[in-house]
Amino acid sequence: MRRRSQSDPGSLDLLLDTICNIFGLLIFVAVIAAVLARARTNTPRHTPTRVSLPEPAEAPMPLAPDVDIETLSNNIEEARQHVAELTNALAALAPPDDAGDVPDTDLRHHIESLESQIMDEQDRRTVDMRLPSRRAVVGRVPVQLVVTNDRLYILNDWRGWSRLRNPQAERCRYWTTWNPNAVDAAASKVIEHEPCWRAGGQDLERWAKLLPNGGIDLSTPTGVAKARMALRILDPRTHVASIKVTADSFDVWAPIRSVVLQRRVPYDISPIQLQSGLIFHDRIKSGTATAQ
Numbered sequence: 053m054r055r056r057s058q059s060d061p062g063s064l065d066l067l068l069d070t071i072c073n074i075f076g077l078l079i080f081v082a083v084i085a086a087v088l089a090r091a092r093t094n095t096p097r098h099t100p101t102r103v104s105l106p107e108p109a110e111a112p113m114p115l116a117p118d119v120d121i122e123t124l125s126n127n128i129e130e131a132r133q134h135v136a137e138l139t140n141a142l143a144a145l146a147p148p149d150d151a152g153d154v155p156d157t158d159l160r161h162h163i164e165s166l167e168s169q170i171m172d173e174q175d176r177r178t179v180d181m182r183l184p185s186r187r188a189v190v191g192r193v194p195v196q197l198v199v200t201n202d203r204l205y206i207l208n209d210w211r212g213w214s215r216l217r218n219p220q221a222e223r224c225r226y227w228t229t230w231n232p233n234a235v236d237a238a239a240s241k242v243i244e245h246e247p248c249w250r251a252g253g254q255d256l257e258r259w260a261k262l263l264p265n266g267g268i269d270l271s272t273p274t275g276v277a278k279a280r281m282a283l284r285i286l287d288p289r290t291h292v293a294s295i296k297v298t299a300d301s302f303d304v305w306a307p308i309r310s311v312v313l314q315r316r317v318p319y320d321i322s323p324i325q326l327q328s329g330l331i332f333h334d335r336i337k338s339g340t341a342t343a344q
Contacts, residue, residue, distance in 0.1 A: 161273050192292040192318065193223045195285075198332055199305040200298040203267040205234040207260050207332070210285045219290050224248035227256055227336060236261040255337050262330040270304040283311045293319035296334075298326060 198205040209231045213219050230237040239261035246255035268282060269275035286293060293312045297305050305321075312319045326332055 193220060193290055194292050194294040194336070196334065197293055197295045197308060198262065199270070199295065199301045199308060200262070200326060202271045202301050202304050203269055204279050204308060205262050205267040206231050206282060207235055213285065213287055224254055224256070230260065234263060234266045236263055257335045258333070260332040262332060264330060270307065276307045279307060280311050283308070283315070286312065286315050286317045288316045291317055293317050295319055295321040296324040297321065298324060
């Protein structure tokens with residue numbers, strides 16, 4: 053009995069500790085709840101306020117400076133005079149040119165002339181320069197090319213020659229049809245000493261009145277190029293070029309020879325002397341032309 057009585061107070065102490073702990077926990081929870089509730093009620097709320105921004109300030113327009121047109125004109129004139137003085141000073145300091153100023157057109161013509169001479173020299177070296185034999189020109193039609201006064205005269209109009217079915221049968225018609233760009237047909241004449249048969253046997257004597265400003269001027273590169281285009285009428289299958297040159301044009305007939313060689317057309321060349329009034333006289337016998 054004594055042992056039980058001694059053990060009872062210990063059990064009560066344990067019970068009392070448990071109750072105190074529970075009570076203390078409840079008080080702690082209550083204190084925390086009160087603190088949280090108070091903090092929630094005292095939190096200040098931020099209310100945004102409308103802020104009015106200032107209106108953008110307009111930049112003042114710059115004032116246009118007063119311009120004195122007369123003053124500006126005077127300044128421009130002074131500047132021009134200054135440039136002219138500097139130009140004259142530089143010209144005075146430049147070394148003298150004995151040859152003088154050469155226009156661009158003259159230089160271009162000189163270059164074209166040199167190029168033409170180079171082409172002629174190349175043709176002379178690459179193409180057989182021997183004159184054709186009489187046997188080589190049998191059956192061919194001579195095309196008279198007269199070079200005088202630095203001009204090329206193609207006496208007859210041979211355009212359309214190669215398009216004929218039998219061109220040699222039409223040669224008499226071509227010999228009596230003058231080129232209007234080279235010959236004055238009204239002042240020229242043709243005499244048939246023998247009938248001009250289609251198979252041959254013709255004997256034509258002609259007097260061609262050359263136009264003073266007719267033909268093609270060979271003294272300029274442009275004229276040489278024009279002559280090259282005109283001589284494309286030569287047909288290497290049927291034509292033989294008969295070149296007649298007067299003494300005053302020996303230095304300008306080389307381009308004509310060059311074109312004839314390029315087209316592989318047989319040719320003969322001989323010096324002639326025209327009759328007074330630019331009259332070219334020749335006689336064609338059996339297809340062979342001779343100038344008198």
